[in-house]
Amino acid sequence: MGFEEDLRSWSEGFWTPANTQAHADIKALDVGTTLEDRVQRLEDDLEIKAVLRRYHNTYDAHDIEGALDCFTDDAVQINGRGTFIGRDSLRASYEYLVGGQKMIMHYATGLYVTYESDDRDTALLTCRLLAYFVPWEGEPSMHGGTYVNRMKKVDGRWLIAEQRITFNFQFDITLSPRELGTDLPEPDFPLSQFDLVDPRYLYA
Amino acid sequence: MGFEEDLRSWSEGFWTPANTQAHADIKALDVGTTLEDRVQRLEDDLEIKAVLRRYHNTYDAHDIEGALDCFTDDAVQINGRGTFIGRDSLRASYEYLVGGQKMIMHYATGLYVTYESDDRDTALLTCRLLAYFVPWEGEPSMHGGTYVNRMKKVDGRWLIAEQRITFNFQFDITLSPRELGTDLPEPDFPLSQFDLVDPRYLYA
Amino acid sequence: MGFEEDLRSWSEGFWTPANTQAHADIKALDVGTTLEDRVQRLEDDLEIKAVLRRYHNTYDAHDIEGALDCFTDDAVQINGRGTFIGRDSLRASYEYLVGGQKMIMHYATGLYVTYESDDRDTALLTCRLLAYFVPWEGEPSMHGGTYVNRMKKVDGRWLIAEQRITFNFQFDITLSPRELGTDLPEPDFPLSQFDLVDPRYLYA
Numbered sequence: 274m275g276f277e278e279d280l281r282s283w284s285e286g287f288w289t290p291a292n293t294q295a296h297a298d299i300k301a302l303d304v305g306t307t308l309e310d311r312v313q314r315l316e317d318d319l320e321i322k323a324v325l326r327r328y329h330n331t332y333d334a335h336d337i338e339g340a341l342d343c344f345t346d347d348a349v350q351i352n353g354r355g356t357f358i359g360r361d362s363l364r365a366s367y368e369y370l371v372g373g374q375k376m377i378m379h380y381a382t383g384l385y386v387t388y389e390s391d392d393r394d395t396a397l398l399t400c401r402l403l404a405y406f407v408p409w410e411g412e413p414s415m416h417g418g419t420y421v422n423r424m425k426k427v428d429g430r431w432l433i434a435e436q437r438i439t440f441n442f443q444f445d446i447t448l449s450p451r452e453l454g455t456d457l458p459e460p461d462f463p464l465s466q467f468d469l470v471d472p473r474y475l476y477a
Numbered sequence: 478m479g480f481e482e483d484l485r486s487w488s489e490g491f492w493t494p495a496n497t498q499a500h501a502d503i504k505a506l507d508v509g510t511t512l513e514d515r516v517q518r519l520e521d522d523l524e525i526k527a528v529l530r531r532y533h534n535t536y537d538a539h540d541i542e543g544a545l546d547c548f549t550d551d552a553v554q555i556n557g558r559g560t561f562i563g564r565d566s567l568r569a570s571y572e573y574l575v576g577g578q579k580m581i582m583h584y585a586t587g588l589y590v591t592y593e594s595d596d597r598d599t600a601l602l603t604c605r606l607l608a609y610f611v612p613w614e615g616e617p618s619m620h621g622g623t624y625v626n627r628m629k630k631v632d633g634r635w636l637i638a639e640q641r642i643t644f645n646f647q648f649d650i651t652l653s654p655r656e657l658g659t660d661l662p663e664p665d666f667p668l669s670q671f672d673l674v675d676p677r678y679l680y681a
Numbered sequence: 682m683g684f685e686e687d688l689r690s691w692s693e694g695f696w697t698p699a700n701t702q703a704h705a706d707i708k709a710l711d712v713g714t715t716l717e718d719r720v721q722r723l724e725d726d727l728e729i730k731a732v733l734r735r736y737h738n739t740y741d742a743h744d745i746e747g748a749l750d751c752f753t754d755d756a757v758q759i760n761g762r763g764t765f766i767g768r769d770s771l772r773a774s775y776e777y778l779v780g781g782q783k784m785i786m787h788y789a790t791g792l793y794v795t796y797e798s799d800d801r802d803t804a805l806l807t808c809r810l811l812a813y814f815v816p817w818e819g820e821p822s823m824h825g826g827t828y829v830n831r832m833k834k835v836d837g838r839w840l841i842a843e844q845r846i847t848f849n850f851q852f853d854i855t856l857s858p859r860e861l862g863t864d865l866p867e868p869d870f871p872l873s874q875f876d877l878v879d880p881r882y883l884y885a
Contacts, residue, residue, distance in 0.1 A: 288538035295531035326793035327703035334696035355664025365662040380790040385530035443681040444650040446852040458773040460763025474695040477851040491878040492742035499735035559868025569866040589734035647885040648854040
């Protein structure tokens with residue numbers, strides 16, 4: 274199988290990966306026969322989803338190296354601009370993205386983990402994405418997309434080995450100020466979000 | 478108890494099912510006394526939530542039979558148009574819905590599973606919903622709603638036995654194009670989402 | 682360490698808590714050595730996330746006492762208006778918030794639980810928030826924010842001991858009516874959401 278054919282084998286068709294996953298005979302939780310096996314599967318499910326949380330917690334913090342740590346060294350990412358392979362290429366891609374973001378906040382929903390084979394060290398994680406995005410110049414917008422993540426367990430850690438990101442829609446939003454009433458309850462201490470958070474992140 | 482009374486017993490009041498659930502003496506994780514029992518409960522929780530993922534992964538792919546496989550054969554669904562009972566009625570309802578959708582993408586959050594009784598084969602799953610919707614004619618919109626799912630384990634598989642769907646709000650959105658800068662990092666391979674995804678799903 | 686210094690130690694910097702969490706050597710699932718230990722950790726993870734579900738299921742139902750039951754008696758909450766300490770202060774704050782809401786619906790995503798120390802009775806839960814909000818007067822809007830929850834296990838129940846809420850953005854939305862076609866499938870029974878849900882919650 275050629276390189277492109279191999280890529281297409283898991284990434285072609287918008288809903289194909291998530292729909293195929295939903296039909297697999299292999300259950301979301303492919304339980305083993307021993308109790309230890311079953312506990313291991315539950316831990317795998319939790320940990321695989323945790324990788325995506327770490328990915329967004331680092332990405333949103335513009336911590337590029339932290340985000341790259343969620344991928345294998347030779348990870349492949351197909352996105353709206355092409356296919357990026359390996360840590361250095363991915364770094365260049367994230368530097369480009371992060372450079373244009375005054376703020377980004379990712380909302381990922383629908384995380385679903387399945388196992389495609391008897392290989393206990395590979396898994397498929399799909400999900401949907403909404404994001405709040407503020408460029409350095411211009412208006413904020415909401416973005417929508419999807420991920421397909423082919424996960425691999427390397428030296429005991431689950432990592433993203435192959436990833437397809439689709440960018441499906443975008444709409445501009447017009448910010449409005451938060452209106453506080455006149456009968457505000459008295460706080461016990463004055464410390465508020467305005468003392469803790471860089472104004473760059475506050476738009477209401 | 479008459480049929481309507483029975484329906485109302487679990488479906489009446491917008492926040493009633495989810496709020497009652499939050500107050501139940503029975504914990505989200507109603508653990509048993511043996512380790513095997515506890516592992517079974519963890520697997521049940523994961524698998525019940527997986528049913529909703531399969532429901533959305535098939536529905537969004539317009540795979541109606543796949544979505545129907547998430548329900549019991551005699552499932553009851555109360556939605557904004559009435560009460561639909563059984564696989565054939567549900568099929569007619571989904572054919573109507575899917576027929577009007579150029580694209581739909583469901584974001585479900587707040588999935589919460591509890592057990593209402595000692596019966597280990599029934600459970601309650603509530604959640605909230607946002608959806609991106611594109612009709613064949615007209616503007617895209619975002620929709621918001623909730624689900625109440627009364628789950629039943631049939632022949633070892635968790636299925637939706639009764640479901641209340643509320644459709645609470647809708648707002649049109651105006652799409653804007655994705656703006657890519659001029660200093661794009663060079664991909665290692667040209668394959669991008671535009672080679673993999675039907676243009677019908679790409680709006681940015 | 683003074684009171685403010687202590688507050689700042691876990692609440693300062695917009696992405697700092699979630700990013701630090703993503704980097705911790707301690708894994709999301711800090712497994713123990715025995716099978717029972719590992720099952721306990723899985724139950725803790727599920728139950729900690731369930732507290733946030735109960736918080737939103739009660740809050741959205743305007744069940745203030747139910748929401749307060751998700752906190753320790755001496756809980757500290759830092760929000761956009763200051764720092765509130767203890768059940769009575771929190772009650773006053775929620776009465777103020779709830780008083781202005783005709784409807785609120787919280788969408789929480791990205792729930793991520795980690796353990797900061799060997800103390801099995803403390804944990805950190807971070808997440809992101811979107812909310813649909815309708816005031817008594819004026820237009821509906823969507824709100825975005827984040828939570829940092831420092832959780833504590835008290836008498837066998839996980840509760841929120843310290844919480845930072847940020848309110849990051851808000852945009853007004855213009856509601857549009859749901860358009861139903863002319864070829865509606867016939868329901869088996871007429872009961873619909875309009876018979877079950879207070880019109881106050883229906884905007885489409």
